[in-house]
Amino acid sequence: MKPKPFRIEPTFVPRIWGARSLAPLYPEKSNLPEPIGEAWLTGVDCKVASGPFAGKALGEAWREMPPEWRGTRFTAPGDFPILVKFIFPNDKLSIQVHPDDAYAGAHEQAAGGRGKTEMWHSLYAESEAGVLIGLDPKVDKESFIKAMENRTLEDLFVHWRVQPGDTFFVPAGTPHTIGPGMVLCEIQEYSDLTYRVYDYGRVDGKGIPRELHIKKALDVIQFGRPIGAKTSRIRLGSAKFQSGECWLIPAGMEKLALAPGGLLKVLRTYVPDMTALSARLKDAGCGFQEIEKTIFE
Ligand SMILES: [Zn+2]
Numbered sequence: 001m002k003p004k005p006f007r008i009e010p011t012f013v014p015r016i017w018g019a020r021s022l023a024p025l026y027p028e029k030s031n032l033p034e035p036i037g038e039a040w041l042t043g044v045d046c047k048v049a050s051g052p053f054a055g056k057a058l059g060e061a062w063r064e065m066p067p068e069w070r071g072t073r074f075t076a077p078g079d080f081p082i083l084v085k086f087i088f089p090n091d092k093l094s095i096q097v098h099p100d101d102a103y104a105g106a107h108e109q110a111a112g113g114r115g116k117t118e119m120w121h122s123l124y125a126e127s128e129a130g131v132l133i134g135l136d137p138k139v140d141k142e143s144f145i146k147a148m149e150n151r152t153l154e155d156l157f158v159h160w161r162v163q164p165g166d167t168f169f170v171p172a173g174t175p176h177t178i179g180p181g182m183v184l185c186e187i188q189e190y191s192d193l194t195y196r197v198y199d200y201g202r203v204d205g206k207g208i209p210r211e212l213h214i215k216k217a218l219d220v221i222q223f224g225r226p227i228g229a230k231t232s233r234i235r236l237g238s239a240k241f242q243s244g245e246c247w248l249i250p251a252g253m254e255k256l257a258l259a260p261g262g263l264l265k266v267l268r269t270y271v272p273d274m275t276a277l278s279a280r281l282k283d284a285g286c287g288f289q290e291i292e293k294t295i296f297e
Pocket of ligand 1: 096098118176194
């Protein structure tokens with residue numbers, strides 16, 4: 001079985017703070033009956049949609065994949081390592097924190113035992129969009145508890161404006177929340193351990209507030225730690241391209257990624273294998289005369 005790319009179907013997760021339309025990313029998901037907050041792109045329950053594992057759940061496909069598909073870091077069988085999501089906040093998320101691997105390993109074996117460090121890359125952001133990541137280093141446990149009681153927790157945070165293309169690093173132990181008016185791609189350790197500290201007094205459709213996990217949160221929050229949350233861009237051997245330019249891609253290239261800043265039309269030209277091209281055109285329903293106009297010796 002030769003390794004080749006395959007497509008994975010996202011799983012859509014309802015959230016109290018989610019959006020009723022996921023357009024333009026998912027145009028068919030508009031006028032939703034309940035708000036969707038997250039599209040899990042690499043959830044272990046997501047269905048594989050093409051290739052030799054089509055129809056299986058990603059977690060199952062991952063276990064069955066030969067080691068050369070999984071890569072040299074994952075030769076031993078284990079869980080799928082990384083969870084990628086789109087986040088569609090239409091309201092603030094809860095103020096929350098995630099445990100690190102050590103804490104989760106000691107206290108959360110039943111929930112998978114893995115902590116969660118995460119990263120957010122903004123795909124879209126309105127001018128007022130913002131996130132809170134990390135506490136002012138002067139904040140200690142006592143002042144945090146006091147602000148929790150007074151509902152003034154937001155004042156203790158470092159506030160970050162979000163623009164499209166920004167990336168933020170959120171290490172485990174860093175309290176955070178995401179505001180409305182943006183779409184984020186979230187990349188995180190494969191864990192669903194979230195300790196909610198404050199949920200803005202919200203209740204669900206049945207009038208029930210979501211559970212808070214204050215004791216655990218206070219256990220894992222790293223007080224007094226300076227946080228450099230917004231990351232700078234580092235280009236690793238990449239080059240900028242502009243409209244009208246021509247690039248040669250050597251045949252021996254292992255990997256090539258295009259990252260367009262907007263709508264992009266790429267014209268790829270190459271020397272074809274005439275016999276194979278003729279067969280492809282025939283398969284596509286082209287008649288002999290039409291093919292003759294295109295292929296000639
Ligand atoms: Zn989080």
